Amino acid sequence: MLETHLPQALIERLAPSQLAEHLATLTTGYTPNSEQEASEPTYYDLPVLKAPVWRWEIIWYFFFGGLAAGCYIIASIAALFGSHEDRIVARTGYYLSLLALLPCPPLLIKDLGRPERFLHMLRIFKVRSPMSVGMWAVISLSFFSGLTTLIQVARDGLLGHAWGARWLASLPQRLLALPGSAVALLLGSYTGVLLTATSIPLWSRSKLLGGIFLISAVSTSTALISFVLRLVRTPLRTLHKLERLEWSVLLLEMLGLLAFLRASGRAARPLVGTAPTEHGMSFWRFAFGTGLALPWLLQTLSLLAKRSRQSPFPGLLISLLVLLGGYVLRRTIVEAGHTSSQDARTTLWNARS
Amino acid sequence: MVAETSQRTTPLELVQDIVSPLLKQPAPATQPAMGFFTDTSICIGCKACEVACKQWNELPAENAQWSGTSYDNTRQLSATTWRHVQFIEQIGREPPQVSTLPFLNNDRWLMHSDVCKHCANAPCQEACPTGAIIHTEFDTVYVQQDICNGCGYCVVACPFGVIARDEQGSHTARKCTLCYDRMKDGLEPACAKACPTDSIQYGEVEQLKAQARERLGLLHERGVSEARLYGVDDNILDGDLNSFFLLLDEPAVYNLPHNPSRPSNNVIPASWWSIATALVLSLLGIFFFSNNK
Numbered sequence: 001m002l003e004t005h006l007p008q009a010l011i012e013r014l015a016p017s018q019l020a021e022h023l024a025t026l027t028t029g030y031t032p033n034s035e036q037e038a039s040e041p042t043y044y045d046l047p048v049l050k051a052p053v054w055r056w057e058i059i060w061y062f063f064f065g066g067l068a069a070g071c072y073i074i075a076s077i078a079a080l081f082g083s084h085e086d087r088i089v090a091r092t093g094y095y096l097s098l099l100a101l102l103p104c105p106p107l108l109i110k111d112l113g114r115p116e117r118f119l120h121m122l123r124i125f126k127v128r129s130p131m132s133v134g135m136w137a138v139i140s141l142s143f144f145s146g147l148t149t150l151i152q153v154a155r156d157g158l159l160g161h162a163w164g165a166r167w168l169a170s171l172p173q174r175l176l177a178l179p180g181s182a183v184a185l186l187l188g189s190y191t192g193v194l195l196t197a198t199s200i201p202l203w204s205r206s207k208l209l210g211g212i213f214l215i216s217a218v219s220t221s222t223a224l225i226s227f228v229l230r231l232v233r234t235p236l237r238t239l240h241k242l243e244r245l246e247w248s249v250l251l252l253e254m255l256g257l258l259a260f261l262r263a264s265g266r267a268a269r270p271l272v273g274t275a276p277t278e279h280g281m282s283f284w285r286f287a288f289g290t291g292l293a294l295p296w297l298l299q300t301l302s303l304l305a306k307r308s309r310q311s312p313f314p315g316l317l318i319s320l321l322v323l324l325g326g327y328v329l330r331r332t333i334v335e336a337g338h339t340s341s342q343d344a345r346t347t348l349w350n351a352r353s
Numbered sequence: 354m355v356a357e358t359s360q361r362t363t364p365l366e367l368v369q370d371i372v373s374p375l376l377k378q379p380a381p382a383t384q385p386a387m388g389f390f391t392d393t394s395i396c397i398g399c400k401a402c403e404v405a406c407k408q409w410n411e412l413p414a415e416n417a418q419w420s421g422t423s424y425d426n427t428r429q430l431s432a433t434t435w436r437h438v439q440f441i442e443q444i445g446r447e448p449p450q451v452s453t454l455p456f457l458n459n460d461r462w463l464m465h466s467d468v469c470k471h472c473a474n475a476p477c478q479e480a481c482p483t484g485a486i487i488h489t490e491f492d493t494v495y496v497q498q499d500i501c502n503g504c505g506y507c508v509v510a511c512p513f514g515v516i517a518r519d520e521q522g523s524h525t526a527r528k529c530t531l532c533y534d535r536m537k538d539g540l541e542p543a544c545a546k547a548c549p550t551d552s553i554q555y556g557e558v559e560q561l562k563a564q565a566r567e568r569l570g571l572l573h574e575r576g577v578s579e580a581r582l583y584g585v586d587d588n589i590l591d592g593d594l595n596s597f598f599l600l601l602d603e604p605a606v607y608n609l610p611h612n613p614s615r616p617s618n619n620v621i622p623a624s625w626w627s628i629a630t631a632l633v634l635s636l637l638g639i640f641f642f643s644n645n646k
Contacts, residue, residue, distance in 0.1 A: 043439060043608035044422040046429055049514040053505035077638040083645050113503015113524030120483040120502045128617045131506045132482035185635075189627035196623040197616045198509040199476065204614070207622040211630035218634050237645070245641045249634065256630075341509070344608060351512065351610030 017274045020284045024272040027261040032269065042344040049199055049341040054334060057111040060103070062191050062330040063220070065138070066213060067100035069188030070221025072145055074245075076177035076184075085235045089242070091152055092228050093221075097184075098149040100224075101142060108138070130194035137187045144180035148173055188217035195337065201350040202270050202340035203333075206263035212256045213330075219249040220326035223295075227319035230312040239315070243303060250296040250322070257288065267350055270339035271332060277339045279332045287332055291325015386492035387536060388595035389545065389553060390561040391466050392568060394580060396552040398424060398438055398464035405547035406436040409532065413522070423462075430467060432519035435529035436544050439465045441606060465600070465607050466544070466553060469494065469515045469529035470584060473592035477507035477516050477526075479617040485526075492558070492595055493531040501525035512590070512613035531596070558595050562586075565599060577601070583609060590615045 025031050042048075075093025078086045109118045122139075126132040153159055154168035192213030195203040203209060226242045261268045274280045295318040302314050340346065362370070406412070412433045420426045423440035430437045441463040475494045478486040485500035486507060496507075496516070503524045507516050516528040532542035540546075545555035554561060562585050572580040583589075583604055584597025590613065604611050 041603065041605045043441065043606065044420075044425075046422075046608060047514060048608045048610060050508045050511065050517050052509045053503075053518050053520075073635075074638060077635070077642050081639045082642040086642060089642075111504075113505065113518050113520075113526075114501070117483075117500075117502035120485070120500055121504075123500070124482070124484040126479075126482065126484070128479050128620060129482050129506070130620060131480065131504065135482060181635075185627075185631040189624075189631065193620060193623040193627060194506075196619045197480070198506075199512040199613065199616055200509055204616065204619055207619055208626055210623045210627035214627055214630050215634065218638075241641045241644070245638060248637050248641075252633070252637075337509075348605045348608070348610055351613045352605075 016285070017281065020272070020280045021274045023284055024269065024274065024280050027258055027272060028265050028268045029262055030266040030269065032273070037345050040345050040349065042348060045344055047342045048344045048347040051338050051341045052198075052200065052334070053113070054111060057107045059327075059331045059334050061107040061111070062213070062334070063327050064100045064103050064107070065191060066188055066217030066326065066330075067221050067224060068097050068104065068141065068145065069184040069214075070217035070219075071097035071100060071225060072141065072148075072184040073181050073188070073218065074221055074225060076174075076181040079174050079177055082238075082241075086238050086241070088229065088232075088234055089225060089238060091156070093225050094145070094149050094152050096221075096224060096228065098145045101145055104138060105142075130190050130197050134187070134190040134194060137183055137190055140183045141180070141187050144176060144183055147171075148176055148180060151176070185214065189214040195333070199347075200337045200341050201267035201343075201346050202264065203337050205265070205267040205350055206260050208256060208260040208263060209333075212253070212260055215249060215253045215256055216326050216329055219246065219253050220323055222246045222249060223319040223322035223326075226315060227323075230315050230319075243299060243315070246318070246322070247296065247299045247303060250292055250299065254288070254292050254296065257292075266346055267340065269346070270336040270343070277342075279336045279339070282328060283332045283336075287325055287329040290321055291328055292322075295321040295325070381490040384490045386558040386595060387531070387556065388471055388493070388558040388561060388597070389468060389531070389542075389555055390565050390597060390599070391468065392552050392554070392565075392599045393463065393465040393601055394568075394572060394577070394599055395550045396438075396464040396466055397550055398440055398462075399549060400438050401547040401549060402436040402466050402544035402553055403427065403434070403438055405543040406529075407434075409535070409543035410435065410530070430469070430515050430517070430528075432517040432527040433522070435468065435527075437467045439463075439467055439607060441465070441602075443602075461601070463601055463606070465598070466548075467607070468544070468596055469531075470513055470597070471529075471531060471595040472590050473595060474590045474615060476510040476512060476590065476616045477528075479615075480506045480510035482506060489533060491531070491533075491536055493533065493536075494528075494595075495530055495533050496526055496528060498523065498525055498527070510616050512610055512616070514608075562597070565597065568599060572599075579603075587612070589613065591618075 071093045075090045078089035109115045112118055121135040125136060151168055151171050151173045154165045159165035189210040192210035196207055196209045198204050222242055222245050270278050271283055272280045298314060298318050415434060420428050423442050425440045427434055427437050443461040446459040471494045478494055483500050483502055485497045487495055489495045503518055505518050507526050508518055516526050519525060519527045535542055541555040545553045565582055565585055569580055569582055579602050581600055583600050584594030600607060
């Protein structure tokens with residue numbers, strides 16, 4: 001038995017759950033101490049908070065909303081600051097933005113307890129409530145995105161050449177992009193701010209979630225636009241710009257997440273830990289691992305390679321990995337919030353410090 | 354809602370019928386702030402408050418589940434439980450914390466009737482995007498059931514885990530109304546009326562606070578040093594609670610957060626970080642797209 005113990009111990013040390021646990025301790029700066037935690041008083045370990053009522057509808061809304069916002073921003077930047085050949089990024093971005101926006105209202109409405117009363121959100125505008133601000137942002141971006149895309153459609157000749165289409169095509173799309181981008185930036189970040197303005201320890205202890213959601217919106221949108229552009233004829237220089245942007249934003253996203261974990265400390269355990277109700281395995285493998293670190297490494301290699309003619313496959317793979325990672329990130333954050341709400345000890349610890 | 358009439362109405366009357374609900378109605382006259390003082394030192398754990406609340410508000414019973422923890426099988430406040438009596442058995446406490454009662458052991462059985470705190474700066478009201486949650490003329494926190502669309506944002510905003518969405522019934526957020534309907538008719542809330550020991554006192558908040566401070570002083574005088582007020586003079590959520598408590602141990606023992614942060618205070622710092630991120634991302638984008646090498 002002794003002979004098998006040594007390799008067994010080594011295998012255990014390298015086991016994914018052990019690695020994840022090490023990462024969790026390293027990034028949060030908190031080592032779980034079950035004895036010390038058990039000595040903290042609670043009311044029979046019953047939860048202090050109520051669990052969030054949001055499920056898959058909101059997770060997908062976060063994903064599509066981020067894509068809608070990010071695509072609009074990238075499209076606008078390409079339209080305002082890019083070269084003439086970058087026009088394809090603007091066109092694709094604007095179309096994708098509207099497409100990504102389409103499922104958002106049905107998802108939000110379906111998530112409500114009383115969906116038929118969805119218009120009640122429009123009764124007020126409460127600056128203190130991110131949900132109120134966000135609803136208006138969704139409506140505003142629908143307006144900007146819709147109008148911008150309509151102008152694009154007219155310019156692409158899809159509405160024929162009647163006087164109405166020509167008038168639409170002549171509207172100042174780039175001028176519209178300025179307020180539209182501001183609203184898009186709001187839409188991409190407000191969902192994170194919404195989660196921060198709650199009592200759930202995982203979401204509210206660090207104030208970085210708004211920034212992280214925005215970075216993730218831009219990284220997933222860059223991935224989506226790159227994916228689509230690689231399937232059609234696109235100048236290599238344009239693709240290179242997107243690749244460099246993707247590389248920087250992925251790096252920023254990883255750094256942002258690490259900062260978020262460090263600031264959250266013990267409150268981040270449900271997201272990165274490996275206990276039965278914690279989501280560390282999904283987070284480290286599919287959100288941080290194959291969703292950020294792996295595509296970033298692949299992108300680094302791809303940028304360093306000096307080949308002028310590249311196969312589209314690495315780029316397509318990177319885009320898919322980033323998109324999947326963005327979805328898993330949102331899913332684990334929401335589901336871990338559920339876990340965080342049910343942990344009385346961490347809730348009471350969070351309220352003390 | 355459009356009023357239905359059997360007779361033919363003039364077009365002007367029809368327009369008035371549609372427009373009048375949208376016009377701002379005169380607000381009810383402001384009343385002194387009313388609230389609860391729940392004194393756990395005289396609670397006997399009879400649960401009359403839970404029953405009275407259920408009966409008056411026609412709330413359904415919860416599914417019976419054996420909790421195994423003392424006499425509490427309700428376990429938490431919910432969308433259909435607005436008063437919840439907690440039982441805390443403290444067996445074998447450390448000697449120095451001696452209660453003045455001249456018993457030979459320090460074992461205690463704490464009882465606490467938990468309820469919505471009706472915070473002066475209620476996070477649920479601040480979070481509500483439809484304006485369903487309001488402060489009434491009595492400064493209590495009330496959910497207007499015809500407006501709430503069940504978005505669930507108040508549920509995650511509440512640091513005490515009070516408000517919840519009624520998944521079995523109305524699918525809206527529900528919580529203690531402080532018997533708003535009874536208050537409007539000058540009656541005290543059902544739980545306060547039913548409480549046989551007057552552990553639950555109802556009245557003007559300032560008056561109740563004075564009573565609470567006096568009661569605390571009395572207990573301290575008699576050596577019950579662990580007695581403390583929760584929601585009075587401790588600036589919880591930047592403003593105190595209109596429904597406050599006298600506790601006989603630290604708040605965590607009752608699953609009450611010691612000094613919860615006010616969720617709406619996070620909006621500004623989180624927004625600054627978002628703005629900073631937006632600037633960095635925009636600059637990155639502009640840099641890469643302007644560079645034509």
